[in-house]
Amino acid sequence: MELHTMKLKVHEVCLALIQSRIDGLNNELRGFQAAANEESKSSAGDKYETGRAMMHLEKEKVASQLNQVLKQQKVLRELHPERKSEKVELGSLLSTDQGLFYISISLGLIQTPEKVFCISPVAPLGAAFLGKKRGDLVSFNGKSYKIGEVT
Structure with missing residues (x-):
């Protein structure tokens, strides 16, 4: 999809x-x-x-x-989910080498049929993703996240 x-x-x-x-x-x-x-x-x-x-x-x-x-x-x-963005912001869905993340509210892991982590932009990982774009690397708690696509 x-x-x-x-x-x-x-x-x-x-x-x-x-x-x-x-x-x-x-x-x-x-x-x-x-x-x-x-x-x-x-x-x-x-x-x-x-x-x-x-x-x-x-x-x-x-x-x-x-x-x-x-x-x-x-x-x-x-939020306006129909809106596309090149940089990670509130309302962005991003793919990383560690999974999919929806920057919105803290709901944790949801199944849609893919597994997606719904995190708040004020959560430490959410804040680390903000402003990043495709190809950027984010390090958090000793783990690296390579950002793929952002929408």
Whole structure:
């Protein structure tokens, strides 16, 4: 598959993964709300209050995770995957002798049918790739990455 076509597919998969995470976190939040609505104060007193406080903390943790994932979704939606570039920048897909990298958000390894590492431009390796072009060599953590095609 041509690299630019693959970039469009990788972007679609990233959006779908993020949407799936958003849906899952929203379901968890709805579950917390349903549990809170069904709860009635028991005679246990302190036990009830402790359980309620723990549930509130979990709900806050999930809400925070949702906020982070929504920020990732915003970054993805602001990218223009149809745009081509000669130098590595936010939104670039690049091939290296160590694999494929999509400079976007930190999702780790995804399968699209090729394995692609989705990394943030602020991650150390992502930052090392920025501004590089075909044929450049990037060294990171004792490993060398020879850049092939960039799109």
